[in-house]
Amino acid sequence: MIDQQHDSNPQAQSQTNITTEVAQRRQRVFLRQTVGERVLTILWAVVRFSCFRFSPPFANRWRVMLLNLFGASVHASARIAPSAQVDFPWNLIVEPHVTICHEVIINCMGTVRIGEYSRISQYSHICAGTHDYQRRDMSIVRSPITIGKSVWIAADAFVGPDVTIGDGCMLAARSSAFGDLPANQICLGEPAVPHRQRFTGESGAAVTRAAAQAN
Numbered sequence: 001m002i003d004q005q006h007d008s009n010p011q012a013q014s015q016t017n018i019t020t021e022v023a024q025r026r027q028r029v030f031l032r033q034t035v036g037e038r039v040l041t042i043l044w045a046v047v048r049f050s051c052f053r054f055s056p057p058f059a060n061r062w063r064v065m066l067l068n069l070f071g072a073s074v075h076a077s078a079r080i081a082p083s084a085q086v087d088f089p090w091n092l093i094v095e096p097h098v099t100i101c102h103e104v105i106i107n108c109m110g111t112v113r114i115g116e117y118s119r120i121s122q123y124s125h126i127c128a129g130t131h132d133y134q135r136r137d138m139s140i141v142r143s144p145i146t147i148g149k150s151v152w153i154a155a156d157a158f159v160g161p162d163v164t165i166g167d168g169c170m171l172a173a174r175s176s177a178f179g180d181l182p183a184n185q186i187c188l189g190e191p192a193v194p195h196r197q198r199f200t201g202e203s204g205a206a207v208t209r210a211a212a213q214a215n
Contacts, residue, residue: 031109031129031140037088044070044089055082067092075116091128095149110142110161115149121173123156130161148183170198 033041052066060079067074071090074080078098084106086092091108094100095116102122106112109129114120128145131138143161147153151165154173165171166183175192185194 040070040090041088048086053082057082109140111144112147113145114147115151115167117149118147118151118153120147120153121155121157124153124158126153126159128161168198 047066047070052063055062059082061076063080063082064074064076064078067080067086067089072086072092072094074092074094075096075098077096078094078100080086080094080100081102081104083102084100084104086106086108088108091111092106093111093113095114095118097117098114099119100106100114101120101124104120104122105125105127106120107125107127107129109127112126112128120126126145126147129140129142132141141161145159145161146164147159148165148167148169150168152170153159153165154171154175156174157171158176159165159171160176160178163177164180165177166181166185168184169181170186171177171181171192172186172188172195175188176190177187178191181187181192182194184198186196186198187194
């Protein structure tokens with residue numbers, strides 16, 4: 001009796017198909033890449049797990065050179081830990097005096113720009129892409145991330161795709177940014193929201209003015 005009722009309800013049958021039909025494994029191509037990108041991805045994986053990952057801590061210029069060799073735009077004054085994981089470095093822009101600490105993950109499926117004097121603390125994750133959950137193939141959407149000047153991404157924080165973080169902002173430890181964050185604010189929580197000013201007095205006013213002029 002139950003099977004007869006189900007067959008007589010085409011709407012229910014259609015909904016069942018929508019929720020249960022999933023593309024076959026061979027049909028799922030999460031991140032669509034050109035042939036050139038695929039070759040670069042393979043070559044970079046070899047370099048990252050050898051020459052980059054096991055370089056001594058003092059060999060910062062060597063790591064910067066390797067990233068730039070694979071299409072990144074990293075300023076010579078930036079400091080990058082050997083354990084930092086950078087995927088698709090040709091989409092990475094790092095301005096002067098940036099520090100990227102140990103075990104940081106920067107997934108540059110989309111463009112990632114990190115402004116001067118910013119610090120990305122240990123175990124933070126910056127992810128410039130997401131799955132299109134409304135598609136059966138779960139393909140990836142590339143989305144840019146912009147991190148302003150003098151920003152501090154504290155330990156184990158997460159910055160999601162299509163996010164802009166204003167100059168002087170601090171994203172507190174283990175907080176998650178899923179939307180834009182204003183300049184000169186300490187932001188915390190999941191999702192992160194402004195809590196209070198980071199810099200006060202004239203220095204805070206200067207950061208706010210500079211951010212407003214940049215916009």
